[in-house]
Amino acid sequence: GQQLNQSPQSMFIQEGEDVSMNCTSSSIFNTWLWYKQDPGEGPVLLIALYKAGELTSNGRLTAQFGITRKDSFLNISASIPSDVGIYFCAGRRLTGGGNKLTFGTGTQLKVEL
Amino acid sequence: DGGITQSPKYLFRKEGQNVTLSCEQNLNHDAMYWYRQDPGQGLRLIYYSQIVNDFQKGDIAEGYSVSREKKESFPLTVTSAQKNPTAFYLCASSKQRNTEAFFGQGTRLTVV
Numbered sequence: 310g311q312q313l314n315q316s317p318q319s320m321f322i323q324e325g326e327d328v329s330m331n332c333t334s335s336s337i338f339n340t341w342l343w344y345k346q347d348p349g350e351g352p353v354l355l356i357a358l359y360k361a362g363e364l365t366s367n368g369r370l371t372a373q374f375g376i377t378r379k380d381s382f383l384n385i386s387a388s389i390p391s392d393v394g395i396y397f398c399a400g401r402r403l404t405g406g407g408n409k410l411t412f413g414t415g416t417q418l419k420v421e422l
Numbered sequence: 423d424g425g426i427t428q429s430p431k432y433l434f435r436k437e438g439q440n441v442t443l444s445c446e447q448n449l450n451h452d453a454m455y456w457y458r459q460d461p462g463q464g465l466r467l468i469y470y471s472q473i474v475n476d477f478q479k480g481d482i483a484e485g486y487s488v489s490r491e492k493k494e495s496f497p498l499t500v501t502s503a504q505k506n507p508t509a510f511y512l513c514a515s516s517k518q519r520n521t522e523a524f525f526g527q528g529t530r531l532t533v534v
Contacts, residue, residue: 312464342522351428351512351525352465397464399523409480410455410523412464 315398315413323421328385330416332398340401341381342410343372347394355396356383390420424449428513428526435507435533443498443529445513452518454496458482459510459528468511471496500531507533 315332322328332341340359344352356367358374358381365372371384381398398413426447435441445454453472457465467480471490485504490496496515500507510530514523 312466315464344525349510349528349530351426351514351527354522354524357522399465409467409470412457412466414462414464 313398313400313411313413315416317416318414319417319419321419321421322388324388324390326388328388328392328418329382330396331380331382332400332413333380334400334402334411335379336402337378338381338400338402339378341372341374342399343370343381343383344397344399345394346397346415352397385418388418388420390422393418393420426513426515426524426526428511428529430529431527433529433531435531437533438502440502441500441507441531441533443500443511443513443531445496445498445526446494447496447515447526448494449515449517449524450493451515451524452493453516453523454490455514455516455523456480456486456488456496456498457512457514459512465512468498507531 313332313334342357343355346352356365356372361378362376363374369386373382395415395417397415399410429444455470456468459465466482468486469488471477474493477488477490487499512528513526516523
């Protein structure tokens with residue numbers, strides 16, 4: 310099955326820095342979701358996007374649904390130690406996906422104090 | 423409180439034995455899903471169910487079986503035919519087929 314291309318694979322940043330990660334696909338998607346997973350736990354939904362161009366915020370997190378509908382971005386401003394974890398994008402293809410969610414390979418975020 | 427409960431958190435089994443992982447939700451969600459996660463990889467869909475008494479194979483269904491006799495429950499059986507069963511298994515549910523999916527806390531299965 311297809312997995313989305315997510316980058317970077319990992320990031321090691323200083324506390325207080327802003328973070329950007331993105332997710333791309335060769336297919337058009339009609340839904341983009343961003344999740345965060347702590348070690349040994351299930352992913353927790355952060356932001357859901359349903360319209361091309363949509364920009365949505367959740368506290369220090371901002372995500373955008375790309376205009377081409379083939380990509381999405383997640384930004385975290387002023388990172389703090391509890392932002393550590395793995396961030397996954399997930400999307401539903403417009404056609405041919407059977408409404409199933411396809412996941413990215415994850416971006417591991419590490420924050421240095 | 424509403425949510426998705428997976429049990430047990432950790433499970434050990436001998437090679438060749440079938441094992442069943444439990445997933446229960448009290449969110450009144452119609453759709454339920456099972457994913458497998460291996461280290462350094464994303465989530466891969468095993469099976470999903472949109473409605474009671476109906477389920478569909480995902481991308482990696484071989485060696486697994488499911489049932490959906492009740493709306494609240496979607497147990498996953500890892501059979502002896504699954505060649506590499508050791509993994510982290512995640513159950514999820516969503517209100518309808520095209521809305522957000524919410525996850526349980528996962529079951530880590532180790533087969534020795």
